Amino acid sequence: MEIDKFKTEEKVTWCQGCGNFGIWVALRQAFLELGWGPEDVLLVYGIGCHGHMINYLNNYGFDALHGRGLPLAQGAKLANKNLNVIVIAGDGDQFGEGGNHFIHAARRNLDITCIIHDNQIYGLTVGQTSPTSEKGFVTKSTPHGAPDQPVNPISLSLASEASFVARGFSGDVKHLTKLFVDGLKHKGFSVIDVLQPCVTLNHLNTFQYFFQRVYKLDEAGHNHNDKISAFTKSFEWGDKIPIGLFYKEERPILEELLPQLKPEEKSLVDQDIYNIEIKSLFEEFK
Ligand code: SF4
Numbered sequence: 001m002e003i004d005k006f007k008t009e010e011k012v013t014w015c016q017g018c019g020n021f022g023i024w025v026a027l028r029q030a031f032l033e034l035g036w037g038p039e040d041v042l043l044v045y046g047i048g049c050h051g052h053m054i055n056y057l058n059n060y061g062f063d064a065l066h067g068r069g070l071p072l073a074q075g076a077k078l079a080n081k082n083l084n085v086i087v088i089a090g091d092g093d094q095f096g097e098g099g100n101h102f103i104h105a106a107r108r109n110l111d112i113t114c115i116i117h118d119n120q121i122y123g124l125t126v127g128q129t130s131p132t133s134e135k136g137f138v139t140k141s142t143p144h145g146a147p148d149q150p151v152n153p154i155s156l157s158l159a160s161e162a163s164f165v166a167r168g169f170s171g172d173v174k175h176l177t178k179l180f181v182d183g184l185k186h187k188g189f190s191v192i193d194v195l196q197p198c199v200t201l202n203h204l205n206t207f208q209y210f211f212q213r214v215y216k217l218d219e220a221g222h223n224h225n226d227k228i229s230a231f232t233k234s235f236e237w238g239d240k241i242p243i244g245l246f247y248k249e250e251r252p253i254l255e256e257l258l259p260q261l262k263p264e265e266k267s268l269v270d271q272d273i274y275n276i277e278i279k280s281l282f283e284e285f286k
Contacts, residue, residue, distance in 0.1 A: 003028050006038055010055040019196035019207070022170030023117060024053060029173070030180035031059075041084045044073040046098065048090030048124045049198075050117035067097025070105045070114065077110050080269045081255050084184065085111075091118040092130035095151045099131070106160035106189050110254045113183050113190045116153060119198035120205050127201040137204060153193040154234035154246055158227065164190035165230065165247045169214050170197070171207050175243065182245065188253050195243070210241065217244035224248050 006028040014020045031041065041059040045051040047066040054061040064072045069087040077085045094102055094116050105114070121139065122128040128141035132153065136145040157165040164186040168176040176194065183190035195214070197207050220242070223229055230247035255261040260268065 003032050006031055006058050008056055008058050012056055013052060014049060015198075015200045017199040017207075018049070019119060019170040019194075019198065020050060020053065020117060022173050022176060023050075023115070023194055023196060024056060026168075026170075026173045026176040026180055027057070027115075029177045030184060033177070033181050034184060036084065041086060042073075042076055043086050043088055044069045044076065046087070046089040046093035048093045048117070048122070049119075050088055050090045050093075050196075051124075053088055067093050067099070067101065069093070070098060070101040073112050074105060074108070074110055077112050077255070078261070078268065080267045081111075081261055082267055085113075086184070087112065087114045089114060089116050090123075090130075091116060091120060091132040091151075091153070092122045092128075095131040095153065095156070099151075102156070103160045106157060106162040106191065108254050109161070109163055109188045109251060111187055111189070113186075113192070115180070115183075116191070116193045117196045118153060118193050119196045119202055120150075121198050121202045123198045123201055134204065139201075152234060152237075153191070155231060157191045157193070158231055158234060158247055162191045162247075163188035163249050163251055164245075166190070166192045166245045167195065167243045168192055169195045169210055169243050171195075171210060172214070172243070175216065179245065186248065188249075188251065195241075213239060213241040214243045215240055217242045217246065222246075 038058045043059050044062045044064055045054045046069040054063055069089050073085045073087045118132055120132045122130050127139050129139045129146045131151040133146050138145050164183055166179045168179045179192050183192045195210050224245045224247055227247055233242050233246055236242055
């Protein structure tokens with residue numbers, strides 16, 4: 001099948017039934033729908049179970065340090081503005097170790113996409129409370145229940161000025177594929193937080209938990225151009241959990257605001273760096 005061109009021959013080692021499978025399938029389906037080839041995409045991975053996907057996807061891939069996918073992805077995009085750059089992150093990875101990077105990448109509005117595998121737990125290190133774990137959640141790192149308020153990925157993205165903010169569910173691959181396609185087509189910083197049940201370590205936020213609660217924002221008549229309404233929806237969590245596009249706006253991307261990267265200029269990687277006149281620069285420091 002054509003979709004298999006995005007898949008490697010590596011044995012997949014995620015636990016059976018893991019929510020990562022749905023994201024893996026939806027992403028490949030999205031590449032196919034966008035007409036992209038394996039060579040058109042760079043995926044930058046953080047650290048976590050999600051990061052194993054570097055072994056299973058047949059694209060350019062780079063393993064960053066924990067929480068550092070975004071700085072690396074921004075550097076790659078600035079160097080080669082023609083590349084489609086995607087960050088694959090986890091909830092601990094992106095909102096814990098990489099929290100600061102997230103805020104500034106969002107407001108900077110480079111044309112990249114950040115996909116968060118949000119299983120509300122540290123899976124790779126076998127089950128500690130993560131920044132998105134629910135208050136009171138009992139894990140080996142919080143035996144008396146998590147005392148902190150969780151990070152809200154949607155309201156954080158909105159407050160950080162991300163220009164495309166969505167939430168998907170790995171149990172609804174068709175809907176998730178559409179969100180990926182729309183996020184990848186969006187010109188600007190797009191965030192897609194994906195509810196990704198960890199079937200081995202998180203026995204609270206299970207597939208069943210989400211199947212009983214999720215509903216689609218577009219079917220509920222949500223206006224994704226209205227930021228106040230998006231904020232209101234972002235606080236909805238409990239018996240009803242909204243998925244879909246919360247907010248989208250068109251505004252200039254960073255690449256358009258930097259003279260070196262204007263559309264008429266070549267990508268930095270395509271520019272001649274061997275014949276640059278730097279003598280005058282050195283003169284200034286004499
Ligand atoms: Fe998936 Fe959880 Fe297993 Fe990691 S530990 S592979 S997130 S089910």
